[in-house]
Amino acid sequence: MFTSKLVNVVVSKRAFSSSAANAAKVAVLGAAGGIGQPLSLLLKHNELISHLSLFDIVNTPGVAADISHINTASKVTGYVPENDGLKLALTDADVIVIPAGVPRKPGMSRDDLFNTNAGIVRDLATAAAQYAPNAFLAVISNPVNSTVAIVSEVFKKFGIYDPRRIFGVTTLDIVRASRFVSELKGTNPKDEKITVVGGHSGVTIIPLLSQSGHTFTDEELKALTHRIQFGGDEVVKAKAGTGSATLSMAYAANRFTGSLLRAIVKGEKGVIEPSYVKSDLFKSDGIEYFASNVELSSEGVGKVHSLGKLSAYEKELLSAALPELKKNITKGADFANN
Ligand SMILES: NC(=O)C1=CN([C@@H]2O[C@H](COP(=O)(O)OP(=O)(O)OC[C@H]3O[C@@H](n4cnc5c(N)ncnc54)[C@H](O)[C@@H]3O)[C@@H](O)[C@H]2O)C=CC1
Numbered sequence: 001m002f003t004s005k006l007v008n009v010v011v012s013k014r015a016f017s018s019s020a021a022n023a024a025k026v027a028v029l030g031a032a033g034g035i036g037q038p039l040s041l042l043l044k045h046n047e048l049i050s051h052l053s054l055f056d057i058v059n060t061p062g063v064a065a066d067i068s069h070i071n072t073a074s075k076v077t078g079y080v081p082e083n084d085g086l087k088l089a090l091t092d093a094d095v096i097v098i099p100a101g102v103p104r105k106p107g108m109s110r111d112d113l114f115n116t117n118a119g120i121v122r123d124l125a126t127a128a129a130q131y132a133p134n135a136f137l138a139v140i141s142n143p144v145n146s147t148v149a150i151v152s153e154v155f156k157k158f159g160i161y162d163p164r165r166i167f168g169v170t171t172l173d174i175v176r177a178s179r180f181v182s183e184l185k186g187t188n189p190k191d192e193k194i195t196v197v198g199g200h201s202g203v204t205i206i207p208l209l210s211q212s213g214h215t216f217t218d219e220e221l222k223a224l225t226h227r228i229q230f231g232g233d234e235v236v237k238a239k240a241g242t243g244s245a246t247l248s249m250a251y252a253a254n255r256f257t258g259s260l261l262r263a264i265v266k267g268e269k270g271v272i273e274p275s276y277v278k279s280d281l282f283k284s285d286g287i288e289y290f291a292s293n294v295e296l297s298s299e300g301v302g303k304v305h306s307l308g309k310l311s312a313y314e315k316e317l318l319s320a321a322l323p324e325l326k327k328n329i330t331k332g333a334d335f336a337n338n
Pocket residue numbers: 029030031032033034035036055056057058099100101102103104113117120123124139140141142143144169170171172173200243244245246249
């Protein structure tokens with residue numbers, strides 16, 4: 001009796017992680033940056049994380065030492081490239097979150113970051129493929145519409161591609177949308193469930209406000225849609241050359257990572273987190289990745305939800321988004337394959 005109980009415990013504990021029984025090793029790449037630091041701070045509070053592994057090209061030992069004093073159970077380690085730092089940071093990681101790369105300055109588009117960030121993401125994805133081929137990977141680095149394609153192509157080259165494990169983090173668009181709608185309607189943003197689909201830049205961000213349960217005048221609809229699509233620009237402008245959204249992004253990435261961990265570590269069902277993933281929704285238009293509501297499972301992407309009924313206005317937004325999205329995806333895939 002006693003022995004068999006013990007065996008059961010051991011078996012169920014082994015079912016999940018390579019690094020710990022019922023908690024995960026999470027690696028943050030770009031952990032000393034504007035997003036990386038507050039994100040790591042928030043992740044330190046997550047009891048589903050046993051080991052928080054922080055990597056950046058600079059300053060990570062200090063960030064890790066600082067965060068490691070917080071009295072939650074997880075272990076925190078910090079690495080820089082010297083002495084096999086990236087390999088050590090990634091080995092046995094269950095989840096990899098990537099906020100590495102340069103942010104926008106006023107006047108730039110997310111695509112203007114491609115020249116710098118594409119190479120950074122390709123190199124980090126290459127290391128992930130080598131040292132943590134079974135990990136789930138969440139890309140924050142912009143342009144997300146392209147960087148997800150880069151990671152996917154790198155993983156294909158290594159023969160380890162599993163589209164259920166790769167996510168572009170678009171949570172901030174949903175966070176903003178619920179906040180902006182609540183400001184207009186005088187509601188609690190926590191109660192607002194606004195669906196945002198497409199990609200993560202300008203016109204590729206498509207809020208489905210017709211599904212929000214609210215009614216809007218045409219003027220309100222246009223203003224809200226524009227604000228959700230260009231919310232990132234508001235922050236870039238206000239920060240006046242010192243960067244883009246970091247704190248709200250850390251909040252959003254923490255929410256996304258937390259949802260993913262609930263699905264993959266605890267096997268929780270019905271966790272829906274919108275994200276930019278391999279999707280068949282617009283396959284016939286030649287579009288490989290698309291953000292929509294995604295039901296997470298123990299394998300990562302479970303069910304990709306379809307868009308539901310769109311208004312005439314939303315159909316127009318979709319028509320404007322698809323060609324841009326296709327261009328961004330092709331650019332990323334071509335980069336990784338050349
Ligand atoms: N998906 C989204 O919704 C959002 C994405 N972003 C994007 O996130 C990225 C990071 O933004 P911030 O944290 O504000 O920038 P940041 O410049 O403050 O931090 C970036 C960090 O990446 C590090 N880094 C650079 N090359 C690296 C490499 N090869 N390996 C590891 N680390 C490396 C830098 O040392 C730095 O600490 C940007 O591309 C930005 O556009 C920002 C906000 C929202």
